[in-house]
Amino acid sequence: xxxxxxxxxxxxxxxxxxKAAAAELAFTPPDRKTQALEAAADAVRAHRAEIxxxxxxxxxxxxxxxxxxxxxxxxxxxxxxxxxIEDSLRAIAAQADPVGEVVAEWDRPxxxxxxRVRTPLGVVGVIYxxxxxxxxxxxxxxxxxxxxxxxRGGSESFHSSRAIHDCLVEGLRAAGLPEDAIQLVPTxxxxxxxxxxxxxDDVDVIVPRGGKGLVSLVQREARVPVFAHLEGIVxxxxxxxxxxxKALSVVMNAKTRRTGICGAAECLLIHRDALDTIGQGVVRAxxxxxxxxxxxxxxxxxxGTVAATEADWGCEYLDSILAAKVVxxxxxxxxxxxxxxxxxxxxxxxxxxxxxxRFTARVDSAIVMVNSSTQFADGGEFxxxxxxxxxxxxxxxRGPVGAEQLTSFxxxxxxxGATRG
Amino acid sequence: xxxxxxxxxxxxxxxxxxKAAAAELAFTPPDRKTQALEAAADAVRAHRAEIxxxxxxxxxxxxxxxxxxxxxxxxxxxxxxxxxIEDSLRAIAAQADPVGEVVAEWDRPxxxxxxRVRTPLGVVGVIYxxxxxxxxxxxxxxxxxxxxxxxRGGSESFHSSRAIHDCLVEGLRAAGLPEDAIQLVPTxxxxxxxxxxxxxDDVDVIVPRGGKGLVSLVQREARVPVFAHLEGIVxxxxxxxxxxxKALSVVMNAKTRRTGICGAAECLLIHRDALDTIGQGVVRAxxxxxxxxxxxxxxxxxxGTVAATEADWGCEYLDSILAAKVVxxxxxxxxxxxxxxxxxxxxxxxxxxxxxxRFTARVDSAIVMVNSSTQFADGGEFxxxxxxxxxxxxxxxRGPVGAEQLTSFxxxxxxxGATRG
Numbered sequence: 001x002x003x004x005x006x007x008x009x010x011x012x013x014x015x016x017x018x019k020a021a022a023a024e025l026a027f028t029p030p031d032r033k034t035q036a037l038e039a040a041a042d043a044v045r046a047h048r049a050e051i052x053x054x055x056x057x058x059x060x061x062x063x064x065x066x067x068x069x070x071x072x073x074x075x076x077x078x079x080x081x082x083x084x085i086e087d088s089l090r091a092i093a094a095q096a097d098p099v100g101e102v103v104a105e106w107d108r109p110x111x112x113x114x115x116r117v118r119t120p121l122g123v124v125g126v127i128y129x130x131x132x133x134x135x136x137x138x139x140x141x142x143x144x145x146x147x148x149x150x151x152r153g154g155s156e157s158f159h160s161s162r163a164i165h166d167c168l169v170e171g172l173r174a175a176g177l178p179e180d181a182i183q184l185v186p187t188x189x190x191x192x193x194x195x196x197x198x199x200x201d202d203v204d205v206i207v208p209r210g211g212k213g214l215v216s217l218v219q220r221e222a223r224v225p226v227f228a229h230l231e232g233i234v235x236x237x238x239x240x241x242x243x244x245x246k247a248l249s250v251v252m253n254a255k256t257r258r259t260g261i262c263g264a265a266e267c268l269l270i271h272r273d274a275l276d277t278i279g280q281g282v283v284r285a286x287x288x289x290x291x292x293x294x295x296x297x298x299x300x301x302x303x304g305t306v307a308a309t310e311a312d313w314g315c316e317y318l319d320s321i322l323a324a325k326v327v328x329x330x331x332x333x334x335x336x337x338x339x340x341x342x343x344x345x346x347x348x349x350x351x352x353x354x355x356x357x358r359f360t361a362r363v364d365s366a367i368v369m370v371n372s373s374t375q376f377a378d379g380g381e382f383x384x385x386x387x388x389x390x391x392x393x394x395x396x397x398r399g400p401v402g403a404e405q406l407t408s409f410x411x412x413x414x415x416x417g418a419t420r421g
Numbered sequence: 422x423x424x425x426x427x428x429x430x431x432x433x434x435x436x437x438x439x440k441a442a443a444a445e446l447a448f449t450p451p452d453r454k455t456q457a458l459e460a461a462a463d464a465v466r467a468h469r470a471e472i473x474x475x476x477x478x479x480x481x482x483x484x485x486x487x488x489x490x491x492x493x494x495x496x497x498x499x500x501x502x503x504x505x506i507e508d509s510l511r512a513i514a515a516q517a518d519p520v521g522e523v524v525a526e527w528d529r530p531x532x533x534x535x536x537r538v539r540t541p542l543g544v545v546g547v548i549y550x551x552x553x554x555x556x557x558x559x560x561x562x563x564x565x566x567x568x569x570x571x572x573r574g575g576s577e578s579f580h581s582s583r584a585i586h587d588c589l590v591e592g593l594r595a596a597g598l599p600e601d602a603i604q605l606v607p608t609x610x611x612x613x614x615x616x617x618x619x620x621x622d623d624v625d626v627i628v629p630r631g632g633k634g635l636v637s638l639v640q641r642e643a644r645v646p647v648f649a650h651l652e653g654i655v656x657x658x659x660x661x662x663x664x665x666x667k668a669l670s671v672v673m674n675a676k677t678r679r680t681g682i683c684g685a686a687e688c689l690l691i692h693r694d695a696l697d698t699i700g701q702g703v704v705r706a707x708x709x710x711x712x713x714x715x716x717x718x719x720x721x722x723x724x725g726t727v728a729a730t731e732a733d734w735g736c737e738y739l740d741s742i743l744a745a746k747v748v749x750x751x752x753x754x755x756x757x758x759x760x761x762x763x764x765x766x767x768x769x770x771x772x773x774x775x776x777x778x779r780f781t782a783r784v785d786s787a788i789v790m791v792n793s794s795t796q797f798a799d800g801g802e803f804x805x806x807x808x809x810x811x812x813x814x815x816x817x818x819r820g821p822v823g824a825e826q827l828t829s830f831x832x833x834x835x836x837x838g839a840t841r842g
Contacts, residue, residue, distance in 0.1 A: 023759075027782045108804055112797060119785060121815055200640075204815055219621075225646060225816050246838030253840035338444075360833055361448040364540060367832045375841040376533060376834065383529055394542055394625055394829035395646050396817040408815035411788045412781055413797065417667030419674035420796040 004187040011195040014150055015202030017180035018123045022148035024178055026120050030097035032175045037093035037140055040171025044086045044136070047167055051082055054163035055132065062130075062156050070260060070318075075130050075157055085136045085164065088386050092140040095385045098404045099146040111418035118407045120146030122204035125196050126388065127218065129210040130154030135161040137386045138207070139168045139182040145406035148181050150203065152196060154210075155188040197222040207401065209389040227401060228393030231316040232262030232344040234374045237333040237359065238282070239350035240273035246371055247278050247349045248285060253373040254347070256289050260318045262390060263345055263377030267313065268324040269333045270299075275326055283324060296325040314340030330355050334362045341365060343392045345377040366392055366399040425608040432616040435571055436623030438601035439544045443569035445599055447541050451518035453596045458514035458561055461592025465507045465557070468588055472503055475584035476553065483551075483577050491681060491739070496551050496578055506557045506585065509807050513561040516806045519825045520567040532839035539828045541567030543625035546617050547809060548639065550631040551575030556582040558807045559628070560589045560603040566827035569602050571624065573617060575631075576609040618643040628822065630810040648822060649814030652737040653683030653765040655795045658754040658780065659703070660771035661694035667792055668699050668770045669706060674794040675768070677710050681739045683811060684766055684798030688734065688744040690754045691720075696747055704745060717746040735761030751776050755783045762786060764813045766798040787813055787820040 004010060025033075044051070055077040062075055104116040124147045126138040135153055142149035153161040165184040172179050185192045197206060197218060206226045208218040218226055236254055238247050254265035270279035280302060286293055287304040294312045295305035305324070312323040313336070327333045330348075337346050347369035348359040360368050367377050367390075379387025379400030387400040397405035425431060446454075465472070476498040483496055525537040545568045547559040556574055563570035574582040586605040593600050606613045618627060618639060627647045629639040639647055657675055659668050675686035691700035701723060707714055708725040715733045716726035726745070733744040734757070748754045751769075758767050768790035769780040781789050788798050788811075800808025800821030808821040818826035 026785060106804065108802065110797065110802055112793060112802070114803060119815075122785075225814075243838070249840050250838055257841055364447060364543075365831065367834060370833070370835040371838050372533060372834055372836040373840045376531065376839070381529065381531055381533070381841070382535060382832070383527065393646075394540075398829055399832050408819055410786065411803070411820050412791070413788060413793055414791040415793040417664070417671055417792050418797070419670050419794045420678055420802070 004189070007187065007189055007191040008195055010187065011185070011192055011199065014183050014185065015123070015199045018148040018150050018183060019202045021178040021180040022120065022122045025143070025146045025148060025181055028146065028177060030099070032177060033097065033143055033146070034093045036143065036171040036175035036177050037089050038171070039174035040136075040140070040168045041086045041089035041093065043167035043170040044082060044089065044164065047163065048079065048082045051160065051163040052077060052079075054159035057159045058157050065156065067156060071130065071156070075132070075160070077132055077160060081133065085133050088133070088137055089140050091385050092144050092403070095144060095403060097144065098407050103409060110420070111415045113414045115412040116409050117412055119410050121406055121408050123148045123150065123202055124406060125150045125152070125199070125203045125206045125224065127152045127193055127196065127206065127208045127210070127214065128154065129214060130157035132157045132160035132164055134209060134388075135164040135184070136168065138388050139165070141386060141388055141403050142406060143181055144403040147406055148183075150183050150185065150196060152185040152193055158188055193217070194221055197224060200224050207388050227391045227397045229389045230342040230344060230392040232264070232377070232390070233267070233314055233316050233340060233342040234263060234265050234345045234347070234377070235267045235269055235333075235337050235341055236265050236347045236349065236374065237269040237327070237330065237337075238271060238274050238278055239330060239348060239352065239355050240271040241352035241355060242274055242278055242349040243351055243371075244278045244281070248282055250347075250349060250371065250373050251282050252285060252289065254375055255286060255291055255322050256320070257373070257375045259320050261375065263374045264318065265322060265347075265374050266316055267340070268322055269327045269336055270324065271330075271333075272326050272328055279326070286322060290320055292321045294321060294323045298326040299324050316342075330359055334359060337363055337365075344390060345369060345374050347372065347374050366390060425610070428608065428610055428612040429616055431608065432606070432613055432620065435604050435606065436544070436620045439569040439571050439604060440623045442599040442601040443541065443543045446564070446567045446569060446602055449567065449598060451520070453598060454518065454564055454567070455514045457564065457592040457596035457598050458510050459592070460595035461557075461561070461589045462507045462510035462514065464588035464591040465503060465510065465585065468584065469500065469503045472581065472584040473498060475580035478580045479578050486577065488577060492551065492577070496553070496581070498553055498581060502554065506554050509554070509558055510561050512806050513565050513824070516565060516824060518565065519828050524830060531841070532836045534835045536833040537830050538833055540831050542827055542829050544569045544571065544623055545827060546571045546573070546620070546624045546627045546645065548573045548614055548617065548627065548629045548631070548635065549575065550635060551578035553578045553581035553585055555630060555809075556585045556605070557589065559809050560586070562807055562809055562824050563827060564602055565824040568827055569604075571604050571606065571617060573606040573614055579609055614638070615642055618645060621645050626817075628809050648812045648818045650810045651763040651765060651813040653685070653798070653811070654688070654735055654737050654761060654763040655684060655686050655766045655768070655798070656688045656690055656754075656758050656762055657686050657768045657770065657795065658690040658748070658751065658758075659692060659695050659699055660751060660769060660773065660776050661692040662773035662776060663695055663699055663770040664772055664792075665699045665702070669703055671768075671770060671792065671794050672703050673706060673710065675796055676707060676712055676743050677741070678794070678796045680741050682796065684795045685739065686743060686768075686795050687737055688746070688761070690746055690748045690757055692751070692754075693747055693749055700747070707743060711741055713742045715742060715744045719747040720745050737763075751780055755780060758784055758786075765811060766790060766795050768793065768795050787811060
């Protein structure tokens with residue numbers, strides 16, 4: 001790490017290498033990528049002791065730094081968590097290769113045969129916080145899609161990420177692929193992030209994965225295109241036509257199964273006419289389950305609720321807290337979601353098809369759920385294998401970002417000498 | 422135009438209105454959009470005298486300003502050109518509506534039914550140069566895709582664009598759609614462009630359509646995501662295996678049919694082994710047709726050629742000029758295209774399938790042609806109806822940008838009360 005002081009030079013060199021690797025990966029046959037991912041999984045298994053050792057150093061650093069329990073938990077690796085990293089690599093290895101897939105194909109009266117074919121994006125920059133497993137998932141998904149990737153993990157997971165990255169490189173080497181296909185930024189210096197965000201010549205897209213601080217830094221500084229990843233300010237609207245049994249189980253699951261994931265419910269909107277029939281019971285059940293319910297004026301009548309303030313609308317708690325509010329109807333709920341939502345995942349509980357249609361047409365979130373727990377907002381649950389994250393922007397990728405969303409396409413046009421009249 | 426001096430205020434108001442219109446357009450039924458486009462076509466027909474009058478003012482302004490013949494030609498409207506604007510509006514009206522289309526649909530073992538459904542992008546900003554017809558094409562395509570659009574035409578076509586825009590608004594009004602769905606920036610002040618490029622809260626994407634100056638301004642100043650539109654530095658590679666007859670007719674058509682369009686060939690790369698059999702004949706035919714051939718050292722032996730300089734490689738002439746060079750093989754051609762191309766359209770003339778495969782896999786341009794004239798690089802020829810332009814970036818849109826490329830998607834997830842275990 002002695003010569004890591006000239007960050008612009010370090011990053012320029014990384015970018016140049018990534019671009020060269022991407023040019024080669026673009027036409028690497030599927031089986032070579034599969035082989036690299038399988039070999040990387042083998043390496044993770046073989047080197048789990050070293051990974052745990054590296055993780056112990058990160059945990060010590062984290063403790064000294066006074067990280068929160070939640071952050072320490074995300075940072076912590078165990079035999080079981082390392083096994084799931086290995087499983088994830090094998091799952092991505094087993095997925096269909098998106099590159100070269102013919103997405104559409106047609107003939108034209110002018111004599112042309114046109115194919116729209118998937119291609120890699122090129123070079124992807126992934127900036128994430130201290131979750132060591134993202135190193136493996138992001139590296140593997142980018143490789144699967146034929147992209148070179150530059151990984152920049154959180155500084156607290158520096159050693160763990162490096163140990164996992166070593167395994168990915170071992171996989172690349174075993175398959176004879178360029179080691180520069182998956183690079184990890186070798187410095188904790190934050191200037192490297194700033195640099196990465198400006199590398200328009202060598203980086204095609206940035207995928208940020210993290211909290212508000214990271215996302216706003218990226219939005220402020222990026223010159224490279226970004227797949228927007230906002231927080232998951234997940235709303236559930238309980239319509240007057242909702243089924244009480246489904247409503248209770250879906251809301252409870254959406255809030256309490258795991259509170260720290262982006263698909264966890266953060267705000268409950270209850271139709272005035274469902275207040276007595278469903279709303280009260282649901283709110284009581286939440287309170288009984290230990291959830292702090294921050295309620296609007298009407299719902300404050302329910303014992304055990306806490307008064308909500310303006311700051312509670314649009315808040316991502318990622319904790320055992322839920323904002324709750326009575327709305328006049330579906331349109332009122334839609335207006336609230338438009339104002340305070342993050343276009344991640346929102347849900348309606350209803351049986352009235354006209355209301356469901358209105359809600360699903362008007363709520364413009366990446367994922368709109370009907371009578372289903374928002375905890376399903378996850379690439380794995382969608383059948384995409386692993387994901388880099390859930391995109392909340394509307395350009396290119398939206399929702400869970402798997403290998404397919406990390407590709408572009410081109411047109412292959414063929415004829416037997418056709419000329420234009 | 423008296424109160425148009427506070428450009429930021431003018432643009433903020435336009436952005437706010439566009440966003441409100443977009444929210445309504447997102448769930449406007451297809452037939453209402455069709456009706457608006459048909460009514461706009463009727464209005465263009467009814468008001469052709471006014472459009473020609475407005476165009477005469479622009480032409481007078483252009484003459485005073487000393488515009489080039491090519492620019493004056495692009496600016497000029499005639500009865501026939503107005504009729505083709507009308508036809509284009511009717512063609513877009515007749516196209517399938519992309520919004521709401523179910524792109525994919527599947528069931529999951531967890532009980533979820535998942536649909537991926539096309540949605541509008543939101544608000545599109547289109548910045549273009551002085552081609553009045555783009556006002557109609559861009560406005561109509563954005564509307565078809567359910568987007569609100571903010572049009573900023575070249576200052577030389579100010580009155581023509583306004584007259585055409587009036588017809589589009591007449592169409593919106595006839596169908597009861599918000600007039601703010603298609604707005605034209607009402608000032609020639611260049612500060613309006615700068616403003617538009619920064620409006621990240623209200624504008625979802627910018628589509629620039631124009632030459633180098635415009636594109637570099639956009640790349641420098643945009644904070645809003647951009648569909649990159651670079652020049653068409655179109656290469657044709659004649660392989661040793663090329664068919665001489667096809668080669669001659671395709672190259673001649675690609676260069677001479679129309680020299681001013683982005684799909685016109687700008688650089689010819691000839692395999693050394695095809696030099697005597699094909700290359701010489703093609704170069705002579707080009708010279709006979711009045712094309713100035715700027716040749717590398719080897720090709721300068723052909724009488725009538727002009728010596729190329731370094732500036733000729735990667736040059737978009739849009740004129741009756743062609744750069745020409747001998748290459749060692751397909752890989753040499755590919756390397757030249759990587760170095761000097763703009764990822765727009767490139768072509769191989771060959772019969773050897775292995776060489777064709779190598780070229781099409783390794784040349785990463787939006788359109789890769791085989792044995793076909795590059796003049797086909799056009800949304801209409803591809804069967805997409807009209808186009809806003811040809812995107813050369815790899816994110817979201819690539820190649821001809823029609824209504825479908827102006828959409829995003831969302832996931833509609835439904836179950837009968839499924840919760841996650």
